[in-house]
Amino acid sequence: MIKKSLKYIILVLLVAMMVVVLTHGYLNTGKVVKVTATIEEVTVGEHKIPDITDVDAGADRIRLISYPKDVPPNFPGVYVHVICASNRIEHWTSVPYTGPGTYNITAGLRFIPSDGTKVRVIVAVTDEKGNRIAMNTTDTVI
Amino acid sequence: MKMYARFLYLAAGMVSLSFTFATIGFGFGHPCDPSNCRECHARVYEEFTATGAHANLTCGNCHQNSDLNYSVPISFDFSWLHAPADTPHSAISVRCADCHPDVLDELQNESEVHRRFYTNSRELGISPNAACIACHTHTDVDFRRMRRAYVSYNVRCSRAGYVVRWNESDDLGINRTGFENT
Numbered sequence: 001m002i003k004k005s006l007k008y009i010i011l012v013l014l015v016a017m018m019v020v021v022l023t024h025g026y027l028n029t030g031k032v033v034k035v036t037a038t039i040e041e042v043t044v045g046e047h048k049i050p051d052i053t054d055v056d057a058g059a060d061r062i063r064l065i066s067y068p069k070d071v072p073p074n075f076p077g078v079y080v081h082v083i084c085a086s087n088r089i090e091h092w093t094s095v096p097y098t099g100p101g102t103y104n105i106t107a108g109l110r111f112i113p114s115d116g117t118k119v120r121v122i123v124a125v126t127d128e129k130g131n132r133i134a135m136n137t138t139d140t141v142i
Numbered sequence: 143m144k145m146y147a148r149f150l151y152l153a154a155g156m157v158s159l160s161f162t163f164a165t166i167g168f169g170f171g172h173p174c175d176p177s178n179c180r181e182c183h184a185r186v187y188e189e190f191t192a193t194g195a196h197a198n199l200t201c202g203n204c205h206q207n208s209d210l211n212y213s214v215p216i217s218f219d220f221s222w223l224h225a226p227a228d229t230p231h232s233a234i235s236v237r238c239a240d241c242h243p244d245v246l247d248e249l250q251n252e253s254e255v256h257r258r259f260y261t262n263s264r265e266l267g268i269s270p271n272a273a274c275i276a277c278h279t280h281t282d283v284d285f286r287r288m289r290r291a292y293v294s295y296n297v298r299c300s301r302a303g304y305v306v307r308w309n310e311s312d313d314l315g316i317n318r319t320g321f322e323n324t
Contacts, residue, residue, distance in 0.1 A: 007151055010155070011151055011154055011155060014154070014155050015154070070206075073206050073233070073234045075233070077234075079234065081236055081240055083240055083241055086241045086242060087203075087241060088203060088204070088236055088240070088241065092206045092234070094234075120240075120243065122240055126233075126234065129233060130233025130234050130235075131233075132237070137243075
């Protein structure tokens, strides 16, 4: 009888733990940096290379359950770096580069700076070998 | 019935645990184990962990590993070596100037002492990071000294003496060494 009750208790505890964690993830939010980058292509010689003409970045909050963390690299890709006090504070964030257009990228942060901190947001396009072929930056307060 | 109940308990427990651990992470990260990098880059590892302003950083702070599936010291899985030749290995790196943009600002100054070295390095196709690391390291780096294949000069001779000027563009056949006697 005790053994059976123990099984029930363990099961209930596990389910309760799952509910608590899921609820925590749904109800609480974390700070992210949302970046909108406009990329055009310019012709240099016989080649077309991307040109990041505009970068707009700002802070937002996102549910912890879907908080973005490191994503595998993309080749070619559009990468976002968030620099605070000479340190890269974002999780590795990138999306595949598919040509000119507007890219909306959300970068999760490894370290959350205090509110009102000025950070440098770098948007870079890398080629299929990982070489940086375009870059633009902006400063924002998060 | 008893077997069925056990299976149900087990399944419910496993599902709960899986959900819990997966959710606690709130999305999986890809931690980079520096000891893996050390296998091939021992001197860089030793320098970074022992000295300098970057001692508190790990490899993954600046380099994103493009092949996260191998673990050299633990599994001795060298399957990544058979990856296609065009598969980049830790190809994604931040640039030194990303975190130190003030240095780039300084290099805009004509009188900045490192400007010539940096700009010439860039003209020779050396990556920005390699240009910085050429001096800012104690370990060997892959910094190849390069020279132009052909060098040509224009030499002008006058009563004042010889004036020798180096042709900036020295492609063979376009700018050959010339001599002018005035």
